[in-house]
Amino acid sequence: MNHRHTIGLRFFVFVLAALAGGLLNVALADAPRVLPAGALPNDKRLGPLKDLDGYFPWSPSKTPEEWAKRGERVKRQLLVANGLWPMPAKAPLNAVVHGKVERDNYTVERVYFESYPGHFVSGSLYRPKGKSGKLPAVLCPHGHWPNGRFADMGDEPTRKAISEGAERFMVGGRYPLQARCVQLARMGCVVFHYDMMGNADSQQLSRDLVHGFAKQRPEMDTPEKWGFYGAQAELRQQSVMGVQTYNSIRALDWITSLPDVDPTRIGVTGASGGGTQTFILCAIDPRPTVAFPAVMVSTAMQGGCTCENCSHLRVGTGNIEICALIAPRPLGMTGADDWTKEIMTKGLPDLKLHYNMMGVPDFVMAKALTHFPHNYNFVSREVMYQWFNKHLKLGLPDPVVEEDYKPLSIAEMTVWDDKHPKPPAGDEYERSLCRLLAVESDKQMAALKPTDAASARKFREVVGGGIDVLVGRGLPLAGAVTFEQVRQRELGNHQELAGLVSYKAQGEELPVVVLQPKKWNRQVVIWIHEDGKNGLYSSDGSPSAEVRRLLDAGTAVVGADLFEQGEFLADGKPRTVARRVDNPREFAGYTYGYNSTVFAQRAQDILSLVSYWRNRPENKAEKVQLVALEGAGPWAAAALAQAGSAVDRAAIDTAGFRFAKLKSLGDMNFLPGAVKYGDVPGMLAVAAPVELWLAGEGAQAPELVQAAYKAAGAAAKLHTMEVPGDKKAEKAVAWLLK
Numbered sequence: 001m002n003h004r005h006t007i008g009l010r011f012f013v014f015v016l017a018a019l020a021g022g023l024l025n026v027a028l029a030d031a032p033r034v035l036p037a038g039a040l041p042n043d044k045r046l047g048p049l050k051d052l053d054g055y056f057p058w059s060p061s062k063t064p065e066e067w068a069k070r071g072e073r074v075k076r077q078l079l080v081a082n083g084l085w086p087m088p089a090k091a092p093l094n095a096v097v098h099g100k101v102e103r104d105n106y107t108v109e110r111v112y113f114e115s116y117p118g119h120f121v122s123g124s125l126y127r128p129k130g131k132s133g134k135l136p137a138v139l140c141p142h143g144h145w146p147n148g149r150f151a152d153m154g155d156e157p158t159r160k161a162i163s164e165g166a167e168r169f170m171v172g173g174r175y176p177l178q179a180r181c182v183q184l185a186r187m188g189c190v191v192f193h194y195d196m197m198g199n200a201d202s203q204q205l206s207r208d209l210v211h212g213f214a215k216q217r218p219e220m221d222t223p224e225k226w227g228f229y230g231a232q233a234e235l236r237q238q239s240v241m242g243v244q245t246y247n248s249i250r251a252l253d254w255i256t257s258l259p260d261v262d263p264t265r266i267g268v269t270g271a272s273g274g275g276t277q278t279f280i281l282c283a284i285d286p287r288p289t290v291a292f293p294a295v296m297v298s299t300a301m302q303g304g305c306t307c308e309n310c311s312h313l314r315v316g317t318g319n320i321e322i323c324a325l326i327a328p329r330p331l332g333m334t335g336a337d338d339w340t341k342e343i344m345t346k347g348l349p350d351l352k353l354h355y356n357m358m359g360v361p362d363f364v365m366a367k368a369l370t371h372f373p374h375n376y377n378f379v380s381r382e383v384m385y386q387w388f389n390k391h392l393k394l395g396l397p398d399p400v401v402e403e404d405y406k407p408l409s410i411a412e413m414t415v416w417d418d419k420h421p422k423p424p425a426g427d428e429y430e431r432s433l434c435r436l437l438a439v440e441s442d443k444q445m446a447a448l449k450p451t452d453a454a455s456a457r458k459f460r461e462v463v464g465g466g467i468d469v470l471v472g473r474g475l476p477l478a479g480a481v482t483f484e485q486v487r488q489r490e491l492g493n494h495q496e497l498a499g500l501v502s503y504k505a506q507g508e509e510l511p512v513v514v515l516q517p518k519k520w521n522r523q524v525v526i527w528i529h530e531d532g533k534n535g536l537y538s539s540d541g542s543p544s545a546e547v548r549r550l551l552d553a554g555t556a557v558v559g560a561d562l563f564e565q566g567e568f569l570a571d572g573k574p575r576t577v578a579r580r581v582d583n584p585r586e587f588a589g590y591t592y593g594y595n596s597t598v599f600a601q602r603a604q605d606i607l608s609l610v611s612y613w614r615n616r617p618e619n620k621a622e623k624v625q626l627v628a629l630e631g632a633g634p635w636a637a638a639a640l641a642q643a644g645s646a647v648d649r650a651a652i653d654t655a656g657f658r659f660a661k662l663k664s665l666g667d668m669n670f671l672p673g674a675v676k677y678g679d680v681p682g683m684l685a686v687a688a689p690v691e692l693w694l695a696g697e698g699a700q701a702p703e704l705v706q707a708a709y710k711a712a713g714a715a716a717k718l719h720t721m722e723v724p725g726d727k728k729a730e731k732a733v734a735w736l737l738k
Helices: 007-021 024-030 064-081 155-163 170-174 176-186 207-212 231-235 240-257 273-284 319-324 348-357 378-391 427-447 453-471 532-536 545-552 588-592 598-615 633-646 679-687 703-711 725-737
Strands: 096-102 106-116 119-128 135-141 190-194 261-271 290-294 331-335 364-368 481-491 494-503 508-517 523-528 556-560 623-628 649-653 691-695 718-720
Touching: 064 273, 064 319, 064 348, 064 453, 106 176, 106 240, 106 427, 119 176, 119 240, 135 176, 135 240, 135 273, 155 170, 170 176, 176 190, 176 378, 190 240, 207 240, 240 261, 240 273, 261 273, 261 378, 273 290, 273 319, 290 378, 319 348, 331 348, 331 378, 348 364, 453 598, 453 633, 453 679, 453 703, 481 598, 494 598, 508 532, 508 545, 508 598, 523 532, 523 598, 532 556, 545 556, 545 725, 556 598, 598 623, 598 633, 623 633, 623 725, 633 649, 633 679, 649 725, 679 691, 679 703, 691 725, 703 718
Parallel strands: 135 190, 135 261, 261 290, 290 331, 331 364, 523 556, 523 623, 623 649, 649 691, 691 718
Antiparallel strands: 096 106, 106 119, 119 190, 481 494, 494 508, 508 556
16 A cells, blocks of 8 residues: 555545455454564655655745854754864874975965875965965865866877867866966965875875775774774764865965964865765855865766765755855855756746845855856856955956966975875875774763763763754654544553654654553653564454553553664565665665664654644653663663653663664664764753663663763662663563652
8 A cells, every 4th residue: 555645545445345254353463563464664764765866955044133043053963974073173284285386376285284184285385476465365176177186188288278168278178277386376365275185295195095985895894903894983073074074174274374374264075975075064164265166066966075064964954054044144156067067047046035034145146157068167167266366355357267277286385205105105194094093083972071061061061962963853742643543441540542753854654652541640651662563462452461451550652663763664575774875886875965863763753752742732741751671772772862851760771771782874873973972971951950770781870871960960860770671671660759
């Protein structure tokens, strides 16, 4: 049966089938179903996963206040995704500038500095001659041109480009990345053209690794020593995109520190993958004053390279909204005959509305040059020159026209020589960098351990803010989640109500059973179990002894099939490996950069249940409690970190689960970033001061959890028990009823 049928039709068919076969009582005794046999919930998550080639429209906020709230969330999402929440402690750059090359009206110097200790950013620094005072500066990240900063397009392709009007001069067409730097320097700007990792002088991480990774490497994914792309790196939110983005931030740190640079006039421009770096940097850092990402911004393909993707990056958002974070600073763009060809009708109109709302309607612009393929050619560069001339206040007469120049040879550009030897590279270096990132992050997290009310607030802001992104959303607003009853039956002193909890704005639907005493005390226990709502029942189909105790005490008990449980399973068999997008490259960011994990979706489902019973329009529950046993404890811990005071009390058995022990990206409990933010103890610590019964952790709660409850003045609300596995449900219920 098509799962899009209405609830009424599904129920009608269910009843007919049951009556015809005389199976109603048998089916209910076995495992209460809400939907007819074979039918699936009307839940959009059962559809295809979203990938980088999807459609990413954006509807702008109606007011600046609304955008301030939404914009903060998106910016934090970008920072978390890139492993930069909180921002790493900035070590000395130790910049080296050498090998000046003189040209007619500009100079070029070779530069390298350390973004992280021992990890180098390399590039070329262009300076205009004959200028004094503080000058504007431009950062130039490049895209996926062969050999990056050293790119040479060759004579034949350049002649063709000139004949087609894409280029003006042989030199500019053959060395287009140098061309924009030279012209910007001639316009009076200090220009830093820096290497994307795996290109030109940046070879500590190879091009094959950074841009061509395809197959998991078991030898590079162990708990002791790991590299990028494996489970250990993902669990710590480590990615090549995150390192490249931090390189861009440090490039901005360095160029704004130069004595001849005006830090209030900073431009950033790049095309393709350099366009991605342009808008990501300008979205998360307020210092750039004008941006020009060329041939990259669109509602279509979001960035195909591993260096343009990381887990959590575009879940619920896309490049148009990311660019909206640049407002009210000027944003210019170009389109071409590629995925950006519809920018004038899809994306730009919404950005115009957004900039108009922000009070600067003329500060956003795009020009579609769809008679050219993907490029940053002479025609596109000239659009950028006019934009920067205006918004960097260069004061040059329009139009600014690019002129011919003498190119730099590789020998004149390379930063490494006998006096400046190449730094370490290869697998061991990759492992050492990942270890450095982990050690530094762990230090930051340890420093956040709450000790008093003020530090507890900071802990919730940082760690809670990170977990908020990992889970993907918080508690749904009152009224957003509804319940529609499908059937009801009387069972002695209680009723069994079967129905569907729907979060219509998200297209989600959960099969739910509510066991409600006829003399209800207005308390609800949401019972989360690895078997879904079947976890409420014994093998004979009656409520389990523990559930029966709650019912006898007047408490209603709710069981639900969370995503990928129970009635979500077409064949009834639990999935053992999480789905991933149809991309042959084994990179988590291609899936989890656009879709929430199964773990996160289950935590979201728990939040939907909490929201409904907390905000129920009639017969509102006065107390909402949470029980999560039998493998469900970690999902509830994540939900509890988001639910806050919407849950009155929670009984959680973690069973000693730790994300750090996971070995596979396909594990159903996999959650990128979870280890970075303290693993399961981090989630439980954020939940303080909610009253908590905790099992599965031994006789004492983890130190971080104890510290958080003490700092919140709620040490007495943390109850830790060492309980045998077969007694956990019994002890949890006894605590709830105490």
